[in-house]
Amino acid sequence: MTIKVLLVDDERLIRAGLAAIINAEDDLAVVGEASDGAEVPGAVSRLRPDVILMDVRMPRLDGIQATRRILDTVPEPPRIIVVTTFENDEYVYDALKAGANGFLLKRTRPEEILQAVRMVAHGDTLLFPAAIRALAASHGPAGDAPGSAPWHGRLTEREADVLRLVAKGHSNAEIAQELFVSPQTVKTHVGNVLGKLQARDRTQAVILAYETGFITPG
Amino acid sequence: MTIKVLLVDDERLIRAGLAAIINAEDDLAVVGEASDGAEVPGAVSRLRPDVILMDVRMPRLDGIQATRRILDTVPEPPRIIVVTTFENDEYVYDALKAGANGFLLKRTRPEEILQAVRMVAHGDTLLFPAAIRALAASHGPAGDAPGSAPWHGRLTEREADVLRLVAKGHSNAEIAQELFVSPQTVKTHVGNVLGKLQARDRTQAVILAYETGFITPG
């Protein structure tokens, strides 16, 4: 019994990427795509997917509203995994409250995406540790969760210092001078920051810093 | 909180023109004028401007020396934008080396001047002296005005496409796939973008994209 997946994302390339990953698996199949939340109810009743991978941020009807609508109207609704580019995305939190079964970051490794789809299809609620900690750290009532969280609230002071300077466009060498430490130390801190933010490089770290409000434009 | 601007130029008409442009803005205000670099330190301590627009070429104490003097003597010195008539003005580079935060050509369009003032007032990551010098050195005298603000309006469509994807955290290879061109082409575009934005690397380009409103968080 193959798991039927519906992709909902306004970016065609994202859909294409997910489809490629999913269709390469024997037990998974993409049965349809939608570029807008408004198309989802129709697609669901027509295609009867088991799992929906849905972007939170879309024009017209966003992922949260689409999730609510499906869960409210469809009997035996499919599992919904909310997909987002950035962790600590308010919309993700809202989507989970609306009844989504889990969420994924777009930069998540393919294997993990596949695993996530299978898990929710089998009835498991999916929440990756990193994602849970990110949410707990950012939205929890100041409670320090067991284990450190991969978000800037859980960055050490030094790491936050480094991230701020990275987000000013400074190189590792420049940061080293500014903090009066060796470039090696800066590299260590930057590496830790990237790991905690699940960013691939400093550019993505800067984007996250802006998107999460760690820093603000002007 | 309005941004307080001090004008320093030996030509009264230039000062008047700048004042007219700046005072027309709600968030900007000219708090004083000086016709000579020698008057600047006193004006700074008296008026506490956020930004100084300073001509490089002035009788008695020129803009470079005035810049040095302020940065050496004033605690929490204001941001200094060096103003010049000529592109590739040697004095400009000296001023930047002396610690000025950016420079403008007098013929720059008013909107760009305003934007530049706001940008430097916001933080120290806006104009990158090293990159400016590199640009001027490579582009040569026939190049387009190096003093003009880093304007995405000047980017070609393709370059803007590339910048948008860079600002999503994508690598050159990923962008190449997304735009169906070769990685080499992407490198060319990215290089052009960096040059036009006066950014040293893609990280700085992303910062500028956020700070100028080319892209917005959320």
Next chain:
DNA sequence: CGGCCCCTCCCCCTCGCGGGGGAGGGGCGC
């Protein structure tokens, strides 16, 4: 027509970045 810009793609090269290890000292809580 001849320039000029834009887009495309190629070569070379250097170097900073990030990943993989590890190591030592200081502070804090158990």
Next chain:
DNA sequence: GCGCCCCTCCCCCGCGAGGGGGAGGGGCCG
């Protein structure tokens, strides 16, 4: 005392990023 985290610094290594060139085709415009 011991463990744990943080900060500091070191090694090696591969790779992508940028800078320096150049080149060809298409479109637009004087």
